Amino acid sequence: MNARSNRKASVSLTAKELSKKTWSDFEAVLGTNGGARGCWCMHWRLSIEEWTKGKGEGNKQAMKRLAQRKTPPGVVVYDGDDTPVAWCSLGPRSSFPRLERSPLLASVDDEPVCAIACVYVQKEHRDSGLLPAILEAVCDYAASAGYEIAEGYPVEPRDGKRAGADTAMTGIASAFLKAGFSEVARPRGDRPIMRRKVK
Incomplete structure (x- = not known):
């Protein structure tokens, strides 16, 4: 781990709800492509047909509408x-x-969980050891929002391979472990389902 990673891993981060006020910061994190392939983080919220049709600007506007609702669709981490x-x-x-319909990531039980559906790190901050601290900030937010359990669906890259932006959008299993999550199911070799009590 380099000096930059050590510094970043010890930083205390904060999470703020996505809203009109934080929208420009959300755009800054996702970049001009809206994350991977014009997603704008609508992957789990739409059918594949809806997502493909809205790819790019349509998905961006769909997320912008969600950001104006009382219940935020997520948080920007600072x-x-x-x-x-x-x-x-x-x-x-x-x-x-789409997560609910996924045969791979089906519900483990009936516990009400805060699903962490996507974790997207701004390009310039990747490889800096931030992901566990990001998850800590997200769990702090989840607790403040009244959730008792956070649930993640990370990937666990095999054979030392690096996960690309498309496959790593749900996070990396090792970072979840460092942030205090435990595996509760493994529907496929590279896809654990992980939980952490936040209250």
């Missing part, structure tokens, strides 16, 4: 007060219809 470093899409599993 290093300090004003440096956005990541985005996390979260909420009840029922907020993510």
Whole structure:
């Protein structure tokens, strides 16, 4: 781990709800492509047909509408007060219809969980050891929002291979472990389902 990683891993991050006020920071994190392939973090919220049709600007506007609702679709994570470093899409599993329909990531039980559906780190902050601290900030937010359990669906890259942006959008298993999550199911070799009590 380099000096930059050591510094970043010890930083205390904060999470703020996505809203009109934080929208520009959300855009800064996701970049001009809206994350991977014009997603704008609508992957788990739409059918594949809806997502493909809205790819790019349509998906962006769909997320912008969600950001104006009382219940936020996720949080922007900051290093300090004003440096956005990541985005996390979260909420009840029922907020993510495509996740609910997924045969791979089916519900483990009937526990009400805060589903961490996507964790997207701004490009310039990747490889800096931030992901566990991002998850800590997200769990702090989940607790403040009244959730008792956070649930993640990370990937566990095999054979030392690096996960690309498309496959790593749900996070990396080792970072979840460092943030205090435990595996509760493994529907496929590279896809654990992990939980952490936040209250």
